[in-house]
Amino acid sequence: MDTATPVVELKQITKRFPGIVANDSISLKLQKGEIHALLGENGAGKSTLMNIVFGLYQPDEGSIEIDGKPVIIDGPNRAIELGIGMVHQHFKLVQPFTVTENIILGSEPRKGARINYRKATEEIRKLSEQYGLRVDPNAKIHDISVGMQQRVEILKTLYRGADILIFDEPTAVLTPQEISELMEIMQRLIQEGKSIILITHKLKEIMQIADTVTIIRRGKVIDTVKKTETTPQELAEKMVGRNVSFKVDKKAAEPGEVVMQMQNILSKNKDGMAVLNSLNLQVRAGEILGIAGVDGNGQTELIEALTGLRHVDGGKVTLHGKDITNLTPRKVTESGVAHIPEDRHKHGLVLDFSVSENMVLETYYKAPYNKNGFLQYDEVDKKATRLVEAFDVRTPSIHTMARSLSGGNQQKAIIAREIDKNPELLVAAQPTRGLDVGAIEFVQKQLIAQRDQGKAVLLISFELDEIMNVSDRIAVIYEGQIVGEVLPEQTNDQELGLMMAGSTVKRGAAHE
Structure with a gap:
């Protein structure tokens, strides 16, 4: 085959x-x-374009060639017959099944009428080694x-048997370490003769790993460029159609009184293990406190304990000195806590x-949205129209389903x-996960605007850049405890990374 013939060519796809x-009439070539x-x-x-492929x-x-x-x-x-495989952003795996059972689902190797698990496991182990994936075929x-x-x-x-792999936002849910491992896996796939289409909006990753970049804006191809002939700034401008600032503009914080305090919080999981272990934390008015940590060190539990979604077994949570420990989520909301949840589909x-x-x-049960137990739809629509305009929510109509x-x-x-809701405390959990540079800039500005109005903001994020950029103070969480506090201007990725991995920094843990 002539090397110049692309393995995939899309011609004016609408x-x-x-x-x-x-x-809108998109053309693209994958070599x-x-x-x-x-x-x-x-x-x-x-994603629409790749779902077509x-x-x-x-x-x-x-047409597609x-x-x-x-x-x-x-x-x-x-x-799949044509050798195309897709790794979706939201995984399509059966949770109670093993790795092997998931991989062979729908194409099980048979031995007579029985499924030949041994053969499948062996094959998966070989593939796993060949591509440096290090997966245990028998794990659930x-x-x-x-x-x-x-x-x-x-x-x-x-x-x-895929030779062409499509990755849809593959790093949206990964830790920094997992991201670099994924990059190595992709390089390995290329060395083994595969070709990859990577859907992303993270410019850092493109500069690290891509060969060619096609930029799409509002359904049209804006440009296709070689990575070596462009810069992140130029790509960002093509992507959003305007200049984008990568640095967050903000004046120095002027923290006021303590708004929210968590004292010696203990919370156990159903097996009696402490997932929050004498955790102490304070957020003041007019500051953004960032929580840094590797996924799974108690971030989710901390948010749940604070917002009334998880039972606290010991210690107390106060808001302006008032005890809100173990109140229902509605009562917590009414006390002045707003919550941008980490999983927008499940909880948002x-x-x-x-x-x-x-x-x-x-707020549906309050006036003016409710009158004698009936929803006042004109009032609800009025509010929605105002918010959609103010926050530039792009939707065909306020009556469009949120799903679409x-x-x-x-x-x-x-x-x-x-x-x-004009809250006293805004809890923002992974507020920019899966967003593009334009939307990230918008969200971060909203958090800073809340801070500048004297609100307390608690930011939980796995994006170290975001924690460093947006926070006024950083608390590091490790195994359900706050193990240290640092100021963004006095630390760096390396030091934070070490604290996140559990090694205490020389400055000592700043406990109140």
Whole structure:
């Protein structure tokens, strides 16, 4: 085969949904052995385009060629036959099954009528070694980390013989260490003769790993460039259509009195293990306290204990000196706590409710939204219209289902609702997870604006850059305890990384 023939070529692909052209005559070429990044804002049409390549959607116009031959990809099975595999952003794994059971699901090797597990396990172990994936074929999915689950998804595509791999926002849920391991895995895949399309909006990753970048904005291709001939600044501008600042502009904090205090908090899981272990924390008015830590060290439990979603077994949580320990979530909200949850699908929105209905999830029972037990829809719509405009939530209408908004716009809707409550304490958990640079800049400005109005902001994030950039003070959490506090201007990634891994820094843990 002539090397110049692309392994995949998309020719003028157009895809329309009611009220929106998701892909507008998009053309793209993937060469053998290259990592081609597809860069764009949330809702730019990246995932739609890749779902077309993987056969989940059919294009309204345009054609696809594999190795120079036109093909019709009428479903994922056809895509798999053509050697295309997709690693989705939200993993499609059966939790109680083992790694092997998940990988062979739907293409089980048979020995007579029985499934030949030994053969499958052996094959998976070989593949795992060949690509440096280090996955245990017999582990249960619910016992392994998110990073490992993603490797299982990668193995699933390799087991089915994929030569062309599509990665959809693969680093959205990974820790910094897992991200660098994933980069090594991708390099290894390329060395073994695979070709990769990487959907992302993280410029750092593109500069690190991609060969070619195609930028999409609002469904159209803006440009295709070689990575060596561009800069992150230039890519960001093409992606959002304006200049983007990577540094957060903010004046020095002027912290006031303590708004929220957690004293000696103890919380156990169902096996009686302490997931929060004599945890102490204070957030003051007019400051952003960032919580840094590796995923799984008690961040989720801390948020749940604070917002009334988890039982506290010892210690107390106070807001302006008032005890709010173990109050119901509604009572906590009414005391003046707003919460941007880390999982926007599970805890932030009701996906099958409209944007409008989602805006009053926590206030629907109050006037003016409720009168004698009946929802006043005109009032609800008035509020939704105001918030959608103020926070630039891009939606065809306030009556559109929350499910059909892009991730970034779902997040903006939640932030609009929470900030609108005018809280004393804003708890922001992974507020920019999965967002593009334009949306990240917007969200971070909102957090700083809250701080500047004298509110207390608690920011929990796995993005070290975000913690360093946005926080006024940083507390490090490790195994359910706050093990130290530092000021962003007096620390660096290395030192924070060490504290996050549990080694105490010479300055000593700053406990109150």
